[in-house]
Amino acid sequence: MKQTGIPLAAPSNPNHSRSLSVGQSIRHSFARYRGVVVALSLGTLLSGCGVINNMMYKTTGDVMQGFSREHTIPYLMESGDLAMGCAMSEATAPLLMSFGRVTDEPDQLAVMLYLSAGGCAEDQGREHELAALAAMYERKGNAAEDAMIRQKRAYALASKRYLKSWQHHNTYYGESGTGECPDFDDDLDEFIYLAGLLSGLQALNAEIQSTSSIGVPKNVGSIVARASSCLENDKWWGAPMALKATVWAMIPGAQPEGEDAFDRLAMTDRLGEEAGVRLSHVFHAIAATNKGDEAMVKSVVRRHAESLKEQPANAEWAFVDAMATNIIVSISDRLWVENTGHRTPLGQLGSFWDDQQKEVETMDLDGLL
Template identity: 35%
Template sequence: MTSRITRLLTSTALAISAMTMGGCALIESNVSGTTLSILEDGFTPPTLQTRDVEMACSFATVNGPLVGAARNFYGDPSLMEAVLMSSAGVCSENQAITEEMRYMRAAREKRADEAQDARIAQKRVLAVAAERQYTAFYRMRTKMEQKYFIKYGSECPRFKRDFDELVYLLGSVAGLQAMQNDISAQQTVGVPTDTAPLVEKALKCLDNTKWWGAPNAARAAIWSIIPGGAEGKDVKGTFDTSMKIGEAAGVRLAHVMAAVAAQSVDDKAAVRETIKRFTANKDFKANPEYRLIDAIAQSQMVNVSDRMWTQATGTRTPIGSLGKFWDEKAGGDVDADSFLK
């Protein structure tokens, strides 16, 4: 009954808005709507088929505000904004990793001023990442609640198209990332701390197999970071199943979530195991429809590996050595330290 009343009120409001809107506004609204449809249905699929993470990252950073300006022309760019802001958050996270590694090198060399400066810079960039990611989450959540007449985290949308499901997934994961990054940035953005449990509930609405094991992997990551969240849960089994699904589907996003979750609890052995698994299948082929998502996953796994290598040796992961480590034997009797020479 409540849902019907909500639909009736929404329809009435739209009708009144249409009757009171001027001719120019109607034209602007139609143009904005058509443009956004072209972006969602015509531009996004080919973009997802590319592997150039840096280009996608730069595109999102530059064009996010431009797409958002569609509101000035009576359009609703929320879904595209969620995609772009989520991607732009990747740019900021990459910058934050660079600053963190600068901090590690300075600390190794006992350069206190440089280390302190790097840590401050890292937190600033993490705050930018959190801001972008929370914007992605907020836009997705608001639009889904309006479009499908649901309460995010309490009810599941009856999705009308795959694009909406993809945005729901990316926006939800962005919300989780926003909370983690804001905590690391001393909560300068103010991302609500109940975002993670809300996302955990919401991700139940997605088909785990259809979306490469990512929904359940994200849920398992949340179980890992919330105190007491892992009680009664098969976290390792959930990650393992989700990674198998991702490997078969050609999108290894679940691996990133497993690695980040292990990293958050300082389980170095699990982080290593996950990185090795990511690179183990030499015949792996990325899903051609979502090649960019897998490329982003790979760049994030490189970040995780770079952090470990820098902490131990002062340098990033050597070229072609993702899945290998400084204290292992490479090719029988050759020490992995030779990678650094």
């Protein structure tokens, strides 16, 4: 049978066809804009997550900075493990400094991190120097030259790190040497200020050792000398005056009339020995080395060795005293390698190759008669 165009069932509502068309249009419109709605919702959600993450990062950064200042630095200062302190500063500096992207720049913490990391590089430089001296003693020219190249590279890295410490120091405490002293919050605040001054002087010294142009201000020595007056000399083991006297001894025309740099260094040595923080010995030995007075250098090394037996390290600042001893040992090693080809024998710090006097054996001839 031929089908007709008549529907099998007619709609009960004559407006039903129109209703279907309207409903379909609404569904099509919703489907069309559903992607936009989802995208907007997701964007809002992600934006909220970003804000939350930034808040979490900022909080974490603030906590890490506070914890490092209140606990990590004091804990490290009470330890005498230089190698561990060196490894910590090199490993954690990028992490801790990266929090400056989400919260306040950790300038004060950076002073300590980059000073310590600079010391790591300088230690490597001293090792390469000893290798060069040993090679020269054995007349191995190529080995000596290679070691000297490595020495200069290490000192260049040390200077860059010390310079960063000095820059963060000036950012946090203000430009040093202007005649105005910062208001210190506590003893640790003062110590970090002292550490920053040391980093400035070390930056210049390492740049000179590297024979490269690192960008260290050439007037940093005189700036450090003036800024050291902001610290109490007796409180800080004679180190502020030792810093100043070393600058006087090393920079022509820097010593004030009526002053004697080496008399001042002898005085600060006594303060450091009594306090068990013998940092002044390092400055004294550096100044004597710069003067070319080997006898004085030996005398300072002997005095340091004797003091270690008589006065234990200050428990609160054991790390600083250990750092001083490490540098004094390296100075002694340099003298030994230059003259014997090897370092200071173990347990003989304070003695030198030319101290040994051979005892002449005598025979009691009366007993043979």
